[in-house]
Amino acid sequence: MALVLTEEQELLKQTVRDFVQEKSPVTELRRLRDSSDATGFDGALWKEMAELGWASVVYPEDFGGMDMGYMELGLIFEECGRSLVAHPLLATVVLGGGCVLEGGNETQKKDVLTAVAGGERLLSLALQEGAHHAPLAVATRAEEADGGYRITGSKTFVLDGHVAEQLVVVARTSGDPGDRDGLTLFLVDAGTPGLEVTRTRNMDGRNAANVNLSGVQVERSAVIGEIGAGAEVLEPVLDRALAVISAEMFGTASEAFDRALEYLKTREQFGVVIGSFQGLKHRAADMFVELELSRSIVFDTLSAVDAGAGDVPSLASCAKARLNDTAFQVGNEAVQMFGGIGVTDEEEIGLFMKRARVLQSTLGNSSYHRDRFAALQGF
């Protein structure tokens, strides 16, 4: 599996970096947060991103996509992570759109993917129900009614759920919470009666939603994939999401590290720069090593996704667990190394730490992924 970038990929990375630095420095996130922006991201910027093809990197050409790989999409996530760009790529393109791409029929694909590729539709995935990511612990029920299905239950931590025009709702058509069989995916329009979406504001300045479904009636044509076999669709989509989130976390942690390193080289105390103290040097060197390992596993996972390798599930869990731990370490250490200024809202380093911590809980913390990895590896 390729672990170094091709010339084209280097070029793409540089293009993304230039774009992000110019259009969406960290001050943008602060502006969106402080103005309590209704969307939570910059709609005009999203249009531009879509025009550059970022919304459709991994979609087939038939649906207006670029038909490139997750390696390329990962680079976009990494660079956006460096600048804490608020964007709907994860919820719309990888999660919601990803389910349609993986399990949808031709009509659904044509409708949804083409609209997403053009930056004209926002989606999300309504999966999680408790305080932790547990994709099979779904209690939300869908029962056959009036020729379609009626869905009842509640969802939480639905990323960008407050602006999503369509939700992919994971509901149970048979079995009990915890069963892998019996899950079904439904494409539900935001305005459907009985669907109640409440915006939640997170500490990283980004948004999610709590979603309540009280007898939401959908047609049979809203089903994505096979009835009861939703896990088949969901699992590969989640693995790809883990790969790109890991790339984003790598970008966020790398940038936090670079900023801390710069601070170590400029801040003076005791008549010398603080970066000359071994108590800080060794910790910086340690973080650097962890970041190097992180970069390797992110590249390895993204390229395994592109190659359709059999061990993608293990790699995806490995990457997410590793990036959870590295981003935690680097985020916390960076704040500490900034001293008093590090704990102020004015200094940007805290924003990186907070973003890292939200992503840490997103789609599974490290113990979840160590458990999953062990199960996949047969122990």
Add this chain to the structure above:
Amino acid sequence: MSDLEAFRQEARSWIEENCPPAMRERVESPDEIEWGGRAAQGRTDDRKVWLDRMGEKGWTCPTWPKEYGGGGLSKAEAKVLQEEMREAHARPALTSFGISMLGPALLEYASEEQKKHFIPQIVKGEIFWCQGYSEPGAGSDLASLQTRAEDKGDHYLVNGQKIWTSYADKADWIFCLVRTNPDVPKHDGISFLLFDMASPGVTVSPIQLISGSSPFCQTFFQDVEVPREQLVGEVNSGWTIAKRLLQHERSMIGGMGLGLGGGLSRGAPEIAKDYCGENDGRIADPVARDRVSQLQMDARCYGATTRRAAEEAKAGIPPGPASSIFKLYGTEMNKRRHELLISIMGTQATGWDGEGFNAEELGETRDWLRSFGNSIEGGTSEVQLNIIAKRVLGLPD
């Protein structure tokens, strides 16, 4: 069929024809490792046969140039060869500091005559080399070494003491750092000498380790005469060679983090199932299971990093400060692995010898104790952190 595929076929059938069956069995104890050298010369056993055949072919050093007896293989071919060796369960024909440390440094810095003389001997395993770097007063601060070499015209006269010299009691020759000028800054007065351990004035005395084995020695030099032509590079510029050699050493030691350095044949998951119980195919103790999972993941991340470094290094570029990353992480991970294994084995990992403990348990206890040295030898973990902070991150002293 691609050239590489053709090479694979060739390598496979060559190994099939030439590797004696006994050399395809697992190495059970350190005594079975072949170090070559003078001691091996009179022998005719399978180990010697395998060494001679591999040495003749140059495959003990697959990528070294053919003109010096090496295999002359490309990196890609060497990888194929390694895969085929593993596939055939073939043991390494030769383990030597000549291959992993000295040879690469000689190829880069030695004179043509020296290369013609020494490299083929390394390839064929004719000389068992040891490393004379550390001294009682010069460990991490290696450049403060005091062993003196006085210029006597046609030879150098060496006086002083080395310590922690691994295998000095078995080795035939030593590559040794000596001070040739005491009146200049410490890095500028060091030279790199090669000499015969059988020279008059060389004595060794073994040191026992916490693991019970005694692979290393104190080494004393009293008026040892070393012919002038055994100096490598320029006089007083030995530090450059010394550092490069350390980078090769660190890459080698770091590589052992992946468990390539022998040890147990079973992985941590299997061992944990044995000692902590099994529940529906899972390790029954959830804490042990979590730790095993963490370790396996770390090994994957580390493995991906070594592969990435290999991809990044265009053929032939020697390792730089990045070798410190591998030395540091590889050895620390190896120590974590052994710590985990002995905690999983519980009181069965507290044995020293005799009844009540099986070979795997006794072996693991000793391997765990040996692993303490991993983060010391070749430069301590703290020294690697210093190197990364300074050379890679540019943090000031």
